[in-house]
Each structure stands twice: as C-alpha cells, then as structure tokens.
Amino acid sequence: MSSAYLQLLDATIAHLETLKGLGVGWVPVRRDTLLSIASPSLTPLSSVARRDIAKTVSPAFQNSQSPSIPSENLASASPQSSVVPPAVRSEAAMSRWSKAVAVVPSTSSSFQTSLVAAPLPSPLPPEARAAAMAELRSQIFACSRCSHLAASRQSVVFGVGDIHAKILFVGEAPGVEEDLCGEPFAGPAGELLTKILTAMGLGRESVFITNLLKCRPDTPGDSAGNRKPKPDEVSTCLPWLERQIDLVQPRVVVALGASAVEGLLGKGTAGISQLRGSWQNYRGLPLMPTYHPAYLLRNLALSEKRKVWEDMLQVMERAGYPVSTKQRGFFLTKD
Numbered sequence: 001m002s003s004a005y006l007q008l009l010d011a012t013i014a015h016l017e018t019l020k021g022l023g024v025g026w027v028p029v030r031r032d033t034l035l036s037i038a039s040p041s042l043t044p045l046s047s048v049a050r051r052d053i054a055k056t057v058s059p060a061f062q063n064s065q066s067p068s069i070p071s072e073n074l075a076s077a078s079p080q081s082s083v084v085p086p087a088v089r090s091e092a093a094m095s096r097w098s099k100a101v102a103v104v105p106s107t108s109s110s111f112q113t114s115l116v117a118a119p120l121p122s123p124l125p126p127e128a129r130a131a132a133m134a135e136l137r138s139q140i141f142a143c144s145r146c147s148h149l150a151a152s153r154q155s156v157v158f159g160v161g162d163i164h165a166k167i168l169f170v171g172e173a174p175g176v177e178e179d180l181c182g183e184p185f186a187g188p189a190g191e192l193l194t195k196i197l198t199a200m201g202l203g204r205e206s207v208f209i210t211n212l213l214k215c216r217p218d219t220p221g222d223s224a225g226n227r228k229p230k231p232d233e234v235s236t237c238l239p240w241l242e243r244q245i246d247l248v249q250p251r252v253v254v255a256l257g258a259s260a261v262e263g264l265l266g267k268g269t270a271g272i273s274q275l276r277g278s279w280q281n282y283r284g285l286p287l288m289p290t291y292h293p294a295y296l297l298r299n300l301a302l303s304e305k306r307k308v309w310e311d312m313l314q315v316m317e318r319a320g321y322p323v324s325t326k327q328r329g330f331f332l333t334k335d
C-alpha cells in the first residue's frame with residue numbers, strides 16, 4: 001500500500017467535494033480512470049489514469065480554496081506504488097468517491113462507467129449572475145488547458161446573448177470566422193442561425209449562444225481550415241460550458257449538430273438524425289437536438305429545413321414563446 005497514493009486519492013476526493021460545494025457540476029475524468037478505481041480487482045492504475053487524476057486537481061478548475069497535492073506525491077506515483085490498495089476499495093472510500101463523482105452502470109449488459117453531471121444548482125439572482133458570468137468569462141479567457149489550442153487561437157469565443165435567456169444554443173466549436181471576431185456563429189452558418197432566430201421572433205441578443213469548445217480546433221499548416229474537436233478537447237473544455245449553463249439556467253437547451261449532442265449527452269447516444277426532434281434530458285433541463293445550420297447549408301432540401309423548423313416550434317412552445325399560425329406553416333411547401 002502506498003501512502004503517497006492514499007494521499008493522492010484523499011486529496012482528489014477532497015478537491016472534488018470542494019468543487020461540488022462551489023457549484024461545479026462536472027469535471028473531466030477518463031472512463032478508464034473510473035474503471036480502475038471502481039473495479040473490484042486490484043488493478044494498477046494506468047499512467048493515463050494517474051495523469052488524469054492529477055489533471056482533475058489542476059489549477060484550471062480551482063476557484064481558489066481547493067486543496068493542492070504536493071508535487072512529490074504526484075511524482076512518486078510510480079506504476080508499482082499506484083496499485084489501488086484494498087483500503088481504498090473499502091465501502092467507505094468508494095462511497096466517498098461515488099458521492100464526489102456519480103458513477104452509474106449502464107443498462108447494457110457490459111458495465112460502463114460515465115460521469116453524470118450534477119443537477120443544476122439553484123439559480124442566482126440577476127446581479128449575482130452577472131458578476132458570476134463576468135468572473136467565468138475572465139477565467140475562460142485565461143484558460144490554456146489545451147496548450148495547442150491556446151497557442152493557435154486568435155480569440156477565446158466565450159458566447160453571446162442574454163445571460164437570463166430562456167433558450168441556450170450550443171454549437172460545436174469556433175471556426176475561422178469566429179476565431180477572428182471572437183463571436184460564436186459568425187460565418188455563413190451563423191447567418192442562417194440568425195435567420196432562424198428571426199423567424200422565431202427572436203434575435204441573437206434574446207438567446208444565449210455558445211459552443212462546446214471555446215477555442216478554435218487548430219489545423220496546423222492550414223490556417224483557413226476547420227476541424228471537428230477531438231474527444232479529449234471536448235472533455236477538457238466541457239466544464240466551462242457546464243458552468244455557463246449553471247449560470248444561465250435556460251428553460252431549454254438546443255444542441256446544434258452531432259458534436260454538441262454527443263458532448264452534452266455523452267458518447268453512445270444515438271445519431272443526430274435519430275435524436276433530432278425528440279426531447280432529451282440534460283441535467284433536468286429539456287434538451288432539443290437538431291441539425292447544425294452548416295448541415296442546412298450543405299443540404300438545401302426544403303424537407304430538412306422543415307425538420308429543423310419543427311424542432312424550433314417545439315423549442316418555442318417549451319420555452320413559453322407564442323407560435324403563430326403563419327410560423328407553423330413555414331417550409332410546408334413541397335420541394
């Protein structure tokens with residue numbers, strides 16, 4: 001049994017409990033890390049798992065009062081010393097761990113471990129919300145957890161709109177245009193989103209718009225290109241989005257495209273074409289998956305526009321906005 005390892009685990013649990021107390025609902029931990037800890041057999045933690053635990057307690061997610069782990073303890077977590085000791089697997093230790101992070105078995109026959117984001121905290125009053133959002137903005141602007149993205153970005157794309165909005169839209173990641181101007185949905189897809197909002201009787205200023213990633217996924221050697229975010233980039237950045245949602249507390253979340261759906265609902269969810277149009281549950285909030293506007297720019301069929309519009313009609317109703325007869329009839333002409 002390694003006392004260094006026990007110290008590391010205790011400090012990790014204490015840190016998670018501190019974050020939870022501060023209202024943080026989610027921290028990225030790799031599935032194999034959780035499996036290493038939850039497994040009933042004595043399994044050495046992989047180097048990735050050990051690194052992941054170390055990342056969990058990294059300063060980027062600390063709001064200040066979090067405990068720190070002496071660096072020598074991290075350094076001494078050699079493969080041999082990282083065998084999970086029986087004491088750590090005791091009921092009490094596992095109970096503390098599972099209270100710190102929710103570990104749930106899936107309904108499938110094979111055991112799967114995934115993090116379940118905590119329910120939303122109580123909403124803040126308007127002034128406190130504005131202050132917390134400003135603080136969050138400064139934290140995200142200073143973030144360099146993805147060193148490669150922090151090095152290549154022109155802007156950190158925080159999000160725009162009303163922090164008291166009833167509807168919060170989540171896209172994938174900033175592209176070239178967004179990176180240059182610092183606003184999400186700034187290019188052609190953004191213009192289409194603005195048109196959709198206008199048809200809903202809303203504007204960009206009356207909803208909140210953001211992305212899974214706050215920095216443009218880099219495309220070395222191709223400054224004009226865009227790429228899909230990698231899973232580790234999504235899991236690293238996701239806590240920022242979680243916090244934005246904690247603060248805005250919209251009535252409805254709209255996930256635009258497959259990446260946003262997968263980022264918010266987790267891997268293993270059905271494809272966007274199967275999920276779109278049907279309400280999902282995101283931490284107790286209704287979440288509507290729908291196609292990304294960029295998809296509608298590639299697929300010009302009126303039938304696809306109508307599908308997105310039908311999703312928006314549902315969103316309007318759920319958010320409490322009136323829907324006119326004229327609005328119900330949009331895109332019903334056959335193509």
Ligand code: SF4
Pocket residue numbers: 140143144145146147149150156213214215233236237240
């Ligand atoms: S993508 Fe997110 S986590 Fe990564 S550096 Fe940018 S803000 Fe930080």
